[in-house]
Amino acid sequence: GGNNANKPDDAAKSGGNTATAEGPKKRVALVTPEKIGVNQFFTQMVEGLEKAGSEFNLETKVIESTDPTQVEQNLRAAVAEKYDLIITAAFSAADALKKVAAENPNQSFAIIDTVVDAPNVRSIEFREHEAAYLLGAAAGLSTKTGKVGAVVAMDVPLLSKYTSGFEQGLKSVKPDATLLINYVGSFTDPAKAKELALLQHSKGADFIAGFSAVGDSGVFEAAKEKGFYTSGQDTDRTVEDPEHVVLSQLKETDTVTYETAKDFAQGNFTFGSVSYGLKENGVGLTFVTADSPSPLSPFIGQENVDKLKKIRDDILSGAIVVKNPLAP
Amino acid sequence: MKRINWTAYAQSLAAPLLAVGVGLLVGAIAIWAVGGSVGTTYAEMWKGAFGSFYFTASTLTRATPIILTALGVSLAFRAGFFNLGAEGQMVFGALAAALAALYVPGPGPVKMLAAVAAGMLAGGLWSLLAGWLDTRFRMNLLITTLLLNYIAVYTAGYLVAFPLKEKGGTGGAQTAMLDNSAWLPKLFAGTTLHAGFIVAIAAAVLLALFLTFTTKGYEIRMLGSNPLFAAYGGVKRGQLMLVSMLLSGALAGLAGTFEVLGTQYRYIDNMLTSPGYAWSGIMATLLAGSNPIGSVLAAILLAALQTGGMGVERNTEVPLEISSVIQSSLILFVSARITFSFIKRRKARAANGNAA
């Protein structure tokens, strides 16, 4: 589709590379279980893949599925097209991958953000709860009112990694803080997300974290209108409005995809399960684990950032253990 | 004996074909507008839907739940009840089937039968509830079935996100996977097509026979056509409505059941809502004027448009969104049966010309 890496200019670039490379180009396909767009996660994967493609002379291809039921068909089509590596993502692709991987034992696969236990699959997981913990701690350290909000897309187990981590972090620094959680009921409803943020603000929350996918933009608007503070997800969203969007919880799906493709290109690819947390720099928090082009908001303050860095170190050292709500 | 009226026959065929033609033309304009190659795009669309045995099988797999919901809905439509609740009925059917297959003890076939029974029953009862609200409280079926969809989807969402969630899974809101023995057999190894497709086709034939050749089918048709006439002739509206809503929901439930037993092997939150099977089913029925056999063809057409769209996505530069533009313009024009009204108008104009 439209996200294909082989746009004419890319092709020209990689064509230039081919001259220097030896042998045929390795081919990598990315099959997403849903349309790219709403979930930032997939957009970043595409970016990571394309970057790896141009740096390591890979032929890359993105195949979007309209819905998860199409994944199996797309995986099989990718196998038939003889891609050297097929990457997919999310739990909704897991069942299909299990099937297709078992049927094609000589084909290499990778799946991001969930685990598929098969000899020819590399699984990459994230420990988002660690980053959420940091975000929660940041909220706890910075709040003036002692009330903190979270606007969450849906009440589903996957997102409890975020809410639970957030709450653990918040309570660790401010045990008496009040956490208001509201669910939008959709990944694509900024109007409702904004309404919920306004509601939480009217109840006294001065920091409201957005966990509502596209809805986060609604939370940001509410913050701008009412002058409270908020945070975004996945990428550094502080750049959009550093005054109000004061933090962003990072999830480096682009890096992870990039590295997967890179390993493959360089022959370092291994199967099995890998987990990315704070330690591996797979997840993080702006200002604390990664620099940001935005100015640091006085609401957070350098002092708190230093404290947060300390907390991060404690997590890394194991002094603080963040509970994963999904762990058995 | 009977002389076949070839012109009429050709006309009845020409109508949908021309409509498809106009739909494709509109799609072609859209493809051309984004700089894609029209020929390649349509070729890929065809290949994606029917280009190989595997893809044809995938198309039919996707058509299976659409056929079954379409049949369910057409049964209700024929009886005169506008059942827009296929989605909720399907969801509950699938969930109940998954639970039965997971928790009913015994060998595979027993689990499978229990799942089919539970799925049909759950879908049927949910539909029956709407029917009952209509007969008992005269609540508008159109509204209640729409509202009951939301309730079913949220309830099922809650159940698989919490109490029934797979233990120690990857975190998705889904039940555990069914035991292999309860899986519906595949029709052809290496494809996704499962035995549910055969059942769906059989159900369509049975429904068509039922409606034309049985007394109950007759009563249902008359009830749908003129409820007062049916009442006058001694047909029991209330009873027949409940029965047809029950059957209608049971078919939608069966559609959900087969998705669980034949393709996903578990119930996953949104597995039926995000592909929009129920709405495709309703659309298929309406396109076919509630004719069971026609619904099968319309369902396959809709499924082919969707799988064909994936073919376009995989093999061309045309963005995914364009394929939904093509699909919807096809549906629009097929529904309008362009030629038909076009011919009618020409006739009317000719008649006017005569008069003047």
Add this chain to the structure above:
Amino acid sequence: MGTLLDWSLLSATLWKVAPLLLAALAGALCARVGIFNVALEGMMLIGAFTAILGNDLFGNVALAVLFACFCVGLVSLLFAYLTIGLQANAIVVGMAINFLANGLTAFLLYAIFGVKGQYRDSTMSGLPQWHIPVIQDIPVVGELLSGHTPLVYLAFVLVAVLQFVLFRTVIGFRLLAVGENPAAAKSLGLKIRGYQYGAVVFGGVLCGLAGAQLSLGQVTLFTENMTAGRGFIALVATMLGQSNPLGVMASSLLFGFLDTVSTRLQGSSIPTHFTMMFPYVMTIVVMLFFKDKTYLRQSGRLDGK
């Protein structure tokens, strides 16, 4: 419970009801000429998109709103041509339009703005919020009635206007006649198709307003599928309100209110899924008390008109 019902609740109800109400009025108008318009959702979505697009093109919210109305008007003209002109089944066409709207907006988002998922320009200004002089200073009333976007006020003004037009004017009277008995209207020489086209296209304009309020009033951005089912709720509001502007307003407000209550219930021990289905359950309960004399009962018929 104290925090459950407060004035901000009513105020929130008021502004978030606006898109719903505008779309439901569109639905009511179509129903009045005998067309069951299930395309409200899609038309609202196109309205939301074209409002943002218009704002981007003209840099002027008023022009943006007009642009949205114009574009959705065109789409509804297509709907009208297929259902009225070509006698296609209104429900099929409506559903196909919903589907088309989803694909088209996502496609244009990518083609025009080069993004997927959402488009947001933080320098773009949305609809202004009108603070009404004297009223805004009255304690409770001010919070309730002041500070909304012009389209929120317009939505409620339109209720009165439509109520007046339908039941007090000649054109409204004829429109009702067309809906009540098309054969009779035709035998009188009334141009039924004209009224039907008019109602559907004007309904389209209302959906354009609904979309604009959503993408320029409620928030200032567009995301794929941002209507998130509001068009279907509007459809229910249309039916529940018996296609009467005042009735439609009442049922829309009821929905808005129930939705607000459901949000406030989220903090309680009730699982979120159940608080979210609360408005739907309550609507069914409410229907128990409003016996169905429905004017639109016939729209439950197969042909969708």
Add this chain to the structure above:
Amino acid sequence: MLLQMEGITKRYGSLIANDRVDFSLQEGEVHALVGENGAGKSTLMRILYGEEQPSEGRIIVGGRERVFATPSDAIAAGIGMVHQHFMLFPSFTVAENIVIGREPKAGVKFDRKAAAEHVKTLSEKFGMPVDPWAKVADCPVGVQQRIEILKVLNQGAKIIILDEPTGALTPLEVEWLLKAIKRLAKQGISFILISHKLNEVLGSADRITVLRDGKVIGSVKASDTDAAALSRMMVGRELAKFERKPVVPGEAILTVDNVTVLGDRGTKPLLDRVSLTVRAGEIVGIAGVSGNGQSELLQVVSGLRRVHSGKVTLGGKDVTGLSAGEFRRAGLAHIPEDRYLWGSAKEESVADNAIMGHLASLSKGGILRKRLIREKVARWIDAFRVKTGSLETKAKHLSGGNMQKLIVAREMAHGTPFVIAAEPTRGVDIGAMETIHEALLKRRDEGGAILLVSSELSEILKLSDRILVLYEGRVAGELSAGDATEEKISFLMAGGSGNETH
């Protein structure tokens, strides 16, 4: 000459509905158009009113040739039409229905008060009293007819087409209507009147044109002809004569005992302690102005409406509160009052319409026996000379009279001991009427019990052994066939108390 239609031909495919028809009308003339069902009367009028386009021929109004592409064109030329099935808006008021299309305005507003006043003056001018503020749905059929005529007059019609205007009216309403027509004709309005009732036609028309198979058979002055001559022209043959043999009634088949049915809004009862008995071998006629409980009584004795108190037995079985199906199993056949509302499914085939209620005998193990169905239905159709293309033709394509014949055929085929015959000959031509009357009398002679409800007093008088009159939901009186006269019945129908009160 005010209007001339010359050489009008209308073809529907191979069918010729009108074949070179010439027709004319003078100012102030009442010109009747008669003919069998399907002769082409309605078609000719639809052409005149712009609802259909003629295949050939021309229309001249006031000396100028005109083409009517739509009804609006015809209305503009001063032609108005009152359809057999009223074209009214039931939920609107009388005034609204009359002024629609020419509403008085106050700015953009529809001035309903002015409309009501205008309607009042109009109705006084033409001597047709109506209540402008009443809702049309609440008006009796006769008043609805009046509203239709006023509407047409308000449109400035000089020529008014009435297609079977008396079909659904009571005798009093008919009498009133015919008088009104004559009065309006004196005021210069011209009428084209379609009717199957020759006495009405002879009594009110100046000229009569007979159509058969789409062709004009003849055009005569009303004063130069009589019913016998007319019916010969129409049917093309002599009508069979029949006689009513004396039969001694047997046991009671249907008894209605003290039945009360309350109104929906808890208003006064629709049926008030009604009792009646129909015995084997007799026809009991029910007369009454419509709206006095006939419909409710019919629904009660056919299981379509619940009673609030009282008892109904059929064939010795207590059927009170049972469903229509149970009534039918207990031995009921029912020719319904309204053939389209109750009696048929327009979108379904003739065969499907014909087998309703016969399923038990036409199926085996729940499966319809298609061949048997075809044979049986073909036989019924032959017996009643129902004109239809095939058994698969949709019922809506049958002319109204033919639909009625199909229903009568279906119900008589049941051979049940009890038959309800409600308006059994409404809209059918005189030939068909004879066939239907014969069938009813034959059943009676064979020991059937028949409840006849008709707004046609002549029909009641001709067929009934006993006559009951309903007034305001009560049995106002009972007359035996010997005593009954139109005057006596009319007196009871108007609420006068009878000499043999119940």
